[in-house]
Amino acid sequence: MASRQSQSLSVQWREKGNEFYRKAGDDVSPTLQVNRLQQAINHYDRAIYLAELPEEKSSAHKNMAMANWKMAKATDLPKNVMFYFKGALKHFKEAKKQGADRDNTWQDSLVVSAASCWSDIHDRVDSWNFEERVRELEQLVPLSIDDFTMAYEYYGIAELYFHQSLTFLADRDYQRCLRFLANCNFAMNEAMRYGGLDNSLARKCALLRDNIHVTHCVAESIQARIRGEELLEYIIRDEEILNIDMVWEVVDCFSKAAMLTRDRDLELEAMALSDMGKVYDQVLKMRERAKTCLMKVLELANTMVPRNFTGDEWYEFARSTVERYQQLSVHLLQSWYEFARSTVERYQKEQVESEKEKAEEEALKLIKNEVDVIKKKHGDLGKLEFLKFLYTTHPPKNPEHKLGEVSPTPEQSKLKRLYQKAVIHYHPDKIQVDEHGSKWKVLTEEITKLLNGHYEFFKGCSEKLNVSSDVDCDRPEEEEKD
Missing domain, CATH: 1.10.287 (Helix Hairpins)
Structure with a gap:
């Protein structure tokens, strides 16, 4: 009898809350709307407390979620907005948990409402700066109504981190770029974990993972190349005696930069190889290694046609140096040919002279x-x-x-x-x-x-x-x- 009475009280409190909720329409003043919604929230809170059956609990939580959602849209203070959005998501999630045995129509309606609530959340935070936006979304994601929603929200956060990392990359802030890519990886992995067998999400995550990997390689490549350039400048400017170990460290930096961008960013790969060829040519005086690097630079430039790199320092150095090597090769070939020709002629002349001397000796004997x-x-x-x-x-x-x-x-x-x-x-x-x-x-x-x-x-x-x-x-x- 007591149980039946508590159920009735929960329903009664919920129905009273519904009256306040219906009276808090958009046709009333904002202040009156907020007051009536707060009254509805108070009644729904009491209904949740008095509810004993899962059906009563699920209905009370759903109504509480709807009231918090509407309150979030009615208030102007950002702090209050996120407080009520969090309340809405939390109660949507609890309503689904308590109403697990309810019919599909009710459950589908609940999921649609939760999805609409997320849409309003994004509309509200899209204008915020990146840090505030991501911070709030990361706090809200665990309150998602189901794994599917949570997976897509984590994927959205991963995309935010990825696009922000591209901004840092363009600003040459490689440390923050790499840090944000790490955060992006975490969010993407969470999306894949909660996404389960969702093929559409899996394809998106795979594409994003590839983009993250390429961007990570590019950022590390540029960072390694800048490190090599700074180290080389220090060696040339401040070192009285050439430090070969430091020079080879520079070569390793440029080699790493080229390797990280190979088949991912042809221009960055060519720039790193050009820098490495410059070290081999001007510092280590290893012409063959320099020629190998610079020929690869020109080959990469040709594969990027119709792009034109004329005037770019890395391209002009590679082109002019290879031309110098070719002219030197022609000169060396001519020198080698002249040496070979003169040597053969000398040998032939010596042979003729030797044969002549032998013939004269024989004739002299006769x-x-x-x-x-x-x-x-x-x-x-x-x-x-x-x-x-x-x-x-x-x-x-x-x-x-x-x-x-x-x-x-x-x-x-x-x-x-x-x-x-x-x-x-x-x-x-x-x-x-x-x-x-x-x-x-x-x-x-x-x-x-x-x-x-x-x-x-x-x-x-x-x-x-x-x-x-x-x-x-x-x-x-x-x-x-x-």
């Missing part, structure tokens, strides 16, 4: 007896007699080359001219081996040596006569030596 006879005559005969002997026993091959008529006692100058002419007649450079044979060429070489000896004697005498009149060049050479 004419050794003739040479010995000529040398003996050279020593035994006078200068004129030696010439007559040569032209008689070994006449020049050219029939026009003859000694001619000579006085038995020619003057010194005449004898000098005869020897000069003989040197020309027997000179080996005028001998054609193909026509006269190698033996004759070798023989003329030996004869020319002997003729040059006599000719130099006459030449020396002429110089002495110009200095002193006491010199007698008409005497035989042997006497002059004594």
Whole structure:
């Protein structure tokens, strides 16, 4: 009997609250509306306290939620607004819990009302600054009526964090960007956890996860590249002695920056590779590694056509340096070619000379007896007699080359001219081996040596006569030596 009476009291208090709720329409003044809604909330609170059956409790909580929702829209103070919105969500959630056994129509109506309440919440906080907006939403999400709603609200928060991280990235505030991306990851994971098997939400979360990963890589890449640039500037400006360990740390920074953006942001990857190529080229003097990096830069730039990077520092450095390497390669190839050509020619010439010397040695062996006879005559005969002997026993091959008529006692100058002419007649450079044979060429070489000896004697005498009149060049050479 007591139980029945408590149920009746709960219903009575709820119905009285409904009267105040109906009288708090938009047609009354704001102050009167707020007062009547507060009266309704007080009656619903009493009805909740007196309710014993789940049906009574669920109805009382639903009505309390609706009153708080309407109160949140009626008040102007932000602090009060969020207080009543929180109350509305809390009672929607409790109404669903207590009314789990009620019919689908009632439950669907409850969920639709809760969703409309969330829509009003977003309309109210959308104009707030980011920090206030996210802080309030994060406090409200756990009060969602079901996991589905909670999942989508967490996804909305994840999107807010992601877009704000992009703002920080554009402002070059990489630390805050990375921190907000971490918060974004947490919210997205919560959305996936509560979303369950919702395929639509799963696709959205997968796309957002990819965007988070790319943005995270980009932020870390830019941060690493800036760190490398700052460190390189310090090394060049403040270090008196080049610190190789620090230089390699710079290379690691640029390498990390390029790796993080590979296949994600081609321009940032190209910029990092250009910086790394500059270190290899200008600091470490490792031309091949520099060329590899800078060729990759130009390749990436070509894949981004129709974008034009002319004038961008990273692109212009890569282009000009690669052109310099190409010109240097052409110069080196030409130098190598000239060296190879001259070396081959020298080897060929040396081989020809070697073969020539061997042929002359062989020919000299064959004419050794003739040479010995000529040398003996050279020593035994006078200068004129030696010439007559040569032209008689070994006449020049050219029939026009003859000694001619000579006085038995020619003057010194005449004898000098005869020897000069003989040197020309027997000179080996005028001998054609193909026509006269190698033996004759070798023989003329030996004869020319002997003729040059006599000719130099006459030449020396002429110089002495110009200095002193006491010199007698008409005497035989042997006497002059004594």
